[in-house]
Amino acid sequence: MPINFIPNDPRAGHPPAAVIEAHAERPDELARYVYLGSVPEDTYPTDSDGFLFWQCREAALRAIDLWELIDGSTLTTWQNGKTLRLKHKTPGQPQLNAFYDRLSLSFFQVDAAGGDSYRSGASTDVVAHEAGHAFLDAIRPDLWGAFQAEPGAFHEAFGDCIAILVALQDEATRKVLVDQGLLRQKNFVESTAEDLSHGIAVLVDANHNAAVPRRALNTHQWVMPASLPVSGGPGVLINEVHSLGMIFSGCFYDTLTNIYQSRGVESEKGLQAAARTAGELLVAAARTAPLKPRFFQAVGNAMLIADGMRNAGVNAQAIRDGFGAHNVLLNAEQLTSPTVVLAGRPPSETVHSVRDVLTQASRRSLLEVTGDDTDQRFYGSRVQLGDQSVAAVRRRQKVSLADVASDLEGVYCYVEEDVLIGEQNGNAALLGEVETVRQSAVEAQSFVFSLHAAGQISEEAHSQAGDDTIGAVSHVVSNVGEERRLLRKRFNCRCHALPGTARAFLCT
Numbered sequence: 001m002p003i004n005f006i007p008n009d010p011r012a013g014h015p016p017a018a019v020i021e022a023h024a025e026r027p028d029e030l031a032r033y034v035y036l037g038s039v040p041e042d043t044y045p046t047d048s049d050g051f052l053f054w055q056c057r058e059a060a061l062r063a064i065d066l067w068e069l070i071d072g073s074t075l076t077t078w079q080n081g082k083t084l085r086l087k088h089k090t091p092g093q094p095q096l097n098a099f100y101d102r103l104s105l106s107f108f109q110v111d112a113a114g115g116d117s118y119r120s121g122a123s124t125d126v127v128a129h130e131a132g133h134a135f136l137d138a139i140r141p142d143l144w145g146a147f148q149a150e151p152g153a154f155h156e157a158f159g160d161c162i163a164i165l166v167a168l169q170d171e172a173t174r175k176v177l178v179d180q181g182l183l184r185q186k187n188f189v190e191s192t193a194e195d196l197s198h199g200i201a202v203l204v205d206a207n208h209n210a211a212v213p214r215r216a217l218n219t220h221q222w223v224m225p226a227s228l229p230v231s232g233g234p235g236v237l238i239n240e241v242h243s244l245g246m247i248f249s250g251c252f253y254d255t256l257t258n259i260y261q262s263r264g265v266e267s268e269k270g271l272q273a274a275a276r277t278a279g280e281l282l283v284a285a286a287r288t289a290p291l292k293p294r295f296f297q298a299v300g301n302a303m304l305i306a307d308g309m310r311n312a313g314v315n316a317q318a319i320r321d322g323f324g325a326h327n328v329l330l331n332a333e334q335l336t337s338p339t340v341v342l343a344g345r346p347p348s349e350t351v352h353s354v355r356d357v358l359t360q361a362s363r364r365s366l367l368e369v370t371g372d373d374t375d376q377r378f379y380g381s382r383v384q385l386g387d388q389s390v391a392a393v394r395r396r397q398k399v400s401l402a403d404v405a406s407d408l409e410g411v412y413c414y415v416e417e418d419v420l421i422g423e424q425n426g427n428a429a430l431l432g433e434v435e436t437v438r439q440s441a442v443e444a445q446s447f448v449f450s451l452h453a454a455g456q457i458s459e460e461a462h463s464q465a466g467d468d469t470i471g472a473v474s475h476v477v478s479n480v481g482e483e484r485r486l487l488r489k490r491f492n493c494r495c496h497a498l499p500g501t502a503r504a505f506l507c508t
């Protein structure tokens, strides 16, 4: 049986709902979704619950198709197992919200007084964005607990990039963009989640930062996230992960369109091919980029390395220009260039423990670079850069959050960074840059400050009250042994309490 399907956001304007054949179910041996209830397959009206069920399912399955295309492999498991719950309309308190929490992709509905309904599960943009969180978490679970602005913002940007790439899988969409010359003008593909941002404008505040759609075709320029304010008018760049993510999605969209234009084949097929190339480079880089506070740059450099391996570097200029347009300056060699000679022998060829990478002597001289701190630990790891496996340690540092806000007195988080270790003339050497203890603490505190300002932190005990009451919360304060620790609970849509109610939330 066919279904009605909208291949973009319901408020995007293009393309209209069309009757299509629904995706077949995925076999049990692969990663798949588990649905909320069951609805007979049919061409339901677009304002019905039956449509919402099949629209959400189709968008989520199209996102897997896209993922498997650009990752070049079959998705066999999510971060947390074979199944992920797809809650097209989560029961409970109405919210303009959507989230990924390692167990589910959850979507919500608000019925406004004027008769408008805001249904996040009806937006292919929003569904693909949340699925993007799940794909990235499956290959980079370490980003879940990163306490820096850029890895968090990259997660959000990655969701938007997946939404854009899913939209570009649709032939009618590509034809509109190419035939009307819209690729480098404001268009319905680079703008995402139009319906939910409209909900914020109408139901919360037309001057809210999230009252306009996020846009990948933008002129936002990278600056240190901590230098930005935590609030601002519609679409203004602020120190908040969804907003900051526009810097990276801007780099990616510009890279994609640069690749398209550089090939001189301006057709919908050319656009399809360019989107696939850009998507493949994005995923390859997301898999391998070392965890660094300047993560946008690390991913961009990893895209350059991936392009060198896969495409003989033919897209290097497109990538450099795409990132350069947003003040993210790339130089892949910098990742592995020796910057400090360390005492001790270089890393062993085989790594069984952290001491094979970092001898006691090397560790002592690394501490001179980062600053000695009893709350700093090093763990063995390796980092894959293109075809090169580079010795690395993961530096983990305990950071007090007492100075961030009075209610975080006695609460800690752990910030991590990959430190690449190589060899120079028979000595161990630090490759690339490493943060000092002080810099890492400031990065983490600034990130937590932005979460706190957006109302995204709760006590674990409160968050247990039920999923429907915790729309804005992405992080919780938990007791871990003797310690009060801040931990991620979910990747939330950008949520804000509705005026006049403590229990309903809006997001984009």
Ligand SMILES: [Zn+2]
Binding pocket: 129, 130, 133, 155, 156, 159, 491, 492, 493, 494
């Ligand atoms: Zn998100």
